[in-house]
Amino acid sequence: MRKTMLRCVVGVLLSMLLAGCAREAAAPAVHFFAEGQPPTLAEWNLLRVADGRLKLNAGVVPYDLNTPLFSDYAHKLRTVWMPQGQAAQYRADDAFDFPVGTVFSKTFYYPRGAAGGDAVLRSADEGPDLRGGGLELAKVRLIETRLLLRRKEGWVALPYVWNAEQTEARLMRGGALISLSLVAADGQREAAEYQVPDQNQCAGCHGIDMKSKALQPIGPKARHLNRDFAYDDGLNNQIARWTRTGYLRGAPAAAVAPRDANWRDPKANLDARARAYLDINCGHCHSPKGPGNTSGLWLDAATREPMRLGRCKLPIAAGKGTGDFRHDIVPGRPDESILLYRMRSDDPSVMMPELGRSVVHTEGVRLIRDWIAAQQGQCG
Amino acid sequence: MSKQIPAFALAAAAALTAGCGPEQPQHTATAQVAAGDAAFAERFRTRLLDAKPGEVIEVPAGRYTFDRSLTLRVDGVTIRGAGPDKSVLSFKGQKAGAEGLLVNASQFTIENLAIEDSKGDGLKINEAQDITIRNVRVEWTGGPSTKNGAYGLYPVKTRNVLIENSVAIGASDAGIYVGQSRDVIVRNSRAEFNVAGIEIENTVNADVYDNVATNNTGGILVFNMPALSQQGGAIRVFKNKVFKNNTANFGAKGTPVASVPAGSGMVVNSNDDVEIFDNDISDNATTNIIVSSVYSTGYKDDKAAKDFDPYPERISIYGNRLSGGGDSPDGFDLKALKTAIYGLNGRFPDVLWDGYANKALKDGPQICIRDVSGVINADGPGGYKNPSQDLTSHACSLPKLPAIDLKRG
Numbered sequence: 001m002r003k004t005m006l007r008c009v010v011g012v013l014l015s016m017l018l019a020g021c022a023r024e025a026a027a028p029a030v031h032f033f034a035e036g037q038p039p040t041l042a043e044w045n046l047l048r049v050a051d052g053r054l055k056l057n058a059g060v061v062p063y064d065l066n067t068p069l070f071s072d073y074a075h076k077l078r079t080v081w082m083p084q085g086q087a088a089q090y091r092a093d094d095a096f097d098f099p100v101g102t103v104f105s106k107t108f109y110y111p112r113g114a115a116g117g118d119a120v121l122r123s124a125d126e127g128p129d130l131r132g133g134g135l136e137l138a139k140v141r142l143i144e145t146r147l148l149l150r151r152k153e154g155w156v157a158l159p160y161v162w163n164a165e166q167t168e169a170r171l172m173r174g175g176a177l178i179s180l181s182l183v184a185a186d187g188q189r190e191a192a193e194y195q196v197p198d199q200n201q202c203a204g205c206h207g208i209d210m211k212s213k214a215l216q217p218i219g220p221k222a223r224h225l226n227r228d229f230a231y232d233d234g235l236n237n238q239i240a241r242w243t244r245t246g247y248l249r250g251a252p253a254a255a256v257a258p259r260d261a262n263w264r265d266p267k268a269n270l271d272a273r274a275r276a277y278l279d280i281n282c283g284h285c286h287s288p289k290g291p292g293n294t295s296g297l298w299l300d301a302a303t304r305e306p307m308r309l310g311r312c313k314l315p316i317a318a319g320k321g322t323g324d325f326r327h328d329i330v331p332g333r334p335d336e337s338i339l340l341y342r343m344r345s346d347d348p349s350v351m352m353p354e355l356g357r358s359v360v361h362t363e364g365v366r367l368i369r370d371w372i373a374a375q376q377g378q379c380g
Numbered sequence: 381m382s383k384q385i386p387a388f389a390l391a392a393a394a395a396l397t398a399g400c401g402p403e404q405p406q407h408t409a410t411a412q413v414a415a416g417d418a419a420f421a422e423r424f425r426t427r428l429l430d431a432k433p434g435e436v437i438e439v440p441a442g443r444y445t446f447d448r449s450l451t452l453r454v455d456g457v458t459i460r461g462a463g464p465d466k467s468v469l470s471f472k473g474q475k476a477g478a479e480g481l482l483v484n485a486s487q488f489t490i491e492n493l494a495i496e497d498s499k500g501d502g503l504k505i506n507e508a509q510d511i512t513i514r515n516v517r518v519e520w521t522g523g524p525s526t527k528n529g530a531y532g533l534y535p536v537k538t539r540n541v542l543i544e545n546s547v548a549i550g551a552s553d554a555g556i557y558v559g560q561s562r563d564v565i566v567r568n569s570r571a572e573f574n575v576a577g578i579e580i581e582n583t584v585n586a587d588v589y590d591n592v593a594t595n596n597t598g599g600i601l602v603f604n605m606p607a608l609s610q611q612g613g614a615i616r617v618f619k620n621k622v623f624k625n626n627t628a629n630f631g632a633k634g635t636p637v638a639s640v641p642a643g644s645g646m647v648v649n650s651n652d653d654v655e656i657f658d659n660d661i662s663d664n665a666t667t668n669i670i671v672s673s674v675y676s677t678g679y680k681d682d683k684a685a686k687d688f689d690p691y692p693e694r695i696s697i698y699g700n701r702l703s704g705g706g707d708s709p710d711g712f713d714l715k716a717l718k719t720a721i722y723g724l725n726g727r728f729p730d731v732l733w734d735g736y737a738n739k740a741l742k743d744g745p746q747i748c749i750r751d752v753s754g755v756i757n758a759d760g761p762g763g764y765k766n767p768s769q770d771l772t773s774h775a776c777s778l779p780k781l782p783a784i785d786l787k788r789g
Contacts, residue, residue: 320632
């Protein structure tokens with residue numbers, strides 16, 4: 001608590017956090033477990049259920065990404081916390097270099113529809129609505145909170161699954177399947193087998209270097225974070241905010257830092273939107289060092305060579321994932337492109353990504369379809 | 381070339397209706413196992429999470445059902461069952477995950493168990509070394525189907541790999557597939573009713589011996605594909621039984637193996653330094669041995685080909701016992717070629733070469749062939765217009781490749 005108070009007193013945090021500190025003077029500080037696997041999320045004291053809301057404890061900073069990973073239309077509340085006096089070191093391209101003791105949390109939730117019951121809304125994630133001091137529990141169905149924590153030996157992932165009463169999230173290292181009914185704006189229902197990954201499967205995405213096998217955060221990179229967030233005290237660029245509150249060192253002005261497109265921004269360049277979408281959804285695996293490197297298809301932000309990005313590229317070990325097509329991307333012909341075919345599938349043996357979704361991301365498919373359709377030329 | 385793929389498929393369909401279709405697989409009697417402990421499945425998953433190097437995870441006799449993939453990331457672990465017909469990890473009804481078991485860990489041994497009916501690949505081992513797969517059965521129990529998972533046993537980007545006494549049945553791509561790997565032995569194993577029985581792809585230094593490959597679309601394939609991390613070579617295939625690989629191709633079109641004509645015994649494609657000797661190869665209806673380049677599979681990518689050698693070179697075929705086959709090639713082009721040269725009732729000789737060769741190479745392709753009924757150079761580069769049956773250009777010999785030593789003690 002002293003640490004938290006100190007932060008508040010030195011004015012590192014802004015008014016809403018100050019108010020929070022004052023009001024919840026009894027709340028213990030975030031507890032970083034340097035080892036072990038606490039069986040409940042509550043022990044971390046990162047988030048707390050109070051007054052009908054899921055609230056963030058002092059020093060726990062919410063953030064959002066320009067273009068987020070798709071996970072069965074789940075909405076996500078992302079937070080970062082670092083120990084007193086510690087800060088991440090800015091890096092232009094990779095995830096920032098975070099200090100030991102850093103804890104990321106990502107809470108997956110769905111807005112509840114008017115239908116009630118098991119039905120949840122199938123809607124775009126506009127960012128968490130934290131007005132009033134946290135997520136309003138009556139309006140959302142909490143699914144799971146994943147922690148990614150930086151220990152001395154490296155990053156560790158722990159998945160916690162919320163109970164139906166939304167009072168407690170328990171460690172579920174073996175993962176789980178959760179049946180959901182997604183209701184679209186037009187009333188259409190779609191069944192989803194939402195998968196909580198088991199602890200090993202976290203590495204399916206976060207193990208971005210097959211050789212080292214070390215886990216890495218994916219989202220907290222300059223290009224993903226370089227955007228405004230609706231803090232309690234107003235809109236503020238996240239890189240600037242993290243710098244000002246002492247969570248980030250060495251960052252340039254936001255205006256010159258890399259910045260991914262928002263994939264849903266109709267005013268943004270189509271190529272930039274598609275590349276941002278492919279980078280966050282595919283690039284952690286499909287990169288020179290990632291698990292998907294066996295395919296020779298690299299979709300990370302750094303890759304420039306058209307063939308590596310799939311243009312007229314032959315599939316490798318795709319099995320029936322080819323959909324009877326011959327190239328990953330056929331310029332101008334999205335419906336003959338394996339990349340789009342695998343995005344359009346919900347068959348676990350065909351679909352891409354392999355993990356993290358059980359339904360098709362219709363809007364993402366539309367974006368990539370438009371992107372391929374706009375490409376010129378033909379395959380030899 | 382893209383037009384040829386439907387032609388192959390049509391020919392396969394025609395063959396089926398004509399009653400020359402695949403025999404049904406003879407299933408191993410897996411129904412005999414004791415009912416599995418439902419709780420074991422979750423315990424097993426947790427043991428994979430918590431495994432320590434050196435640990436042996438036993439799978440007692442029983443059938444254990446998983447609705448999601450399993451993964452292992454800890455080095456030095458052994459997974460050991462009570463026998464491939466006794467301890468069964470079943471993924472029938474799998475709802476999530478692209479593999480049955482995915483391993484990213486070295487010094488890994490898996491033995492004496494079965495993996496059945498995974499949605500995608502059966503056992504995938506990615507970027508690891510010192511791998512032993514012994515007495516493992518991977519099977520899709522419903523018989524050959526395009527809906528089956530792609531690969532049975534699938535080490536990729538691995539080093540020092542031993543696969544022995546294992547069985548792969550029903551893979552819609554390859555039963556035993558070693559890709560982009562180095563120092564590999566596949567022996568005493570059986571591949572049946574897969575599109576490709578055993579496939580060694582973009583792999584350097586492999587010995588494939590004492591295996592049985594039958595009832596696949598293609599028996600044993602040695603392939604190189606463009607645009608990958610390494611080009612393969614130095615592969616010895618010997619003492620195998622490769623017969624009646626006449627199952628209609630049920631691979632998804634667009635996969636390289638979908639271009640393999642049904643009835644292919646052995647196929648060497650765009651690979652260098654391959655030695656094929658002392659095998660029993662018989663009754664493969666297209667032909668017993670095919671030597672080809674990526675050009676005639678239709679999977680060459682112009683842009684990727686810059687640093688890729690598409691031509692098979694230094695291929696040595698000798699001392700095999702060959703019989704039958706070549707009498708009913710799959711696909712319109714091959715059927716027409718066979719009929720034109722050998723007549724309606726004739727048959728292809730033991731070796732079919734597509735004829736693509738690098739003209740700039742001083743010594744030629746050095747495809748050295750002995751002890752065969754004949755060879756046909758299909759004249760792929762000339763549009764299949766002037767096929768040749770000249771054996772004299774193949775009357776050469778090459779130094780023998782060294783045996784693979786995995787240095788396992």
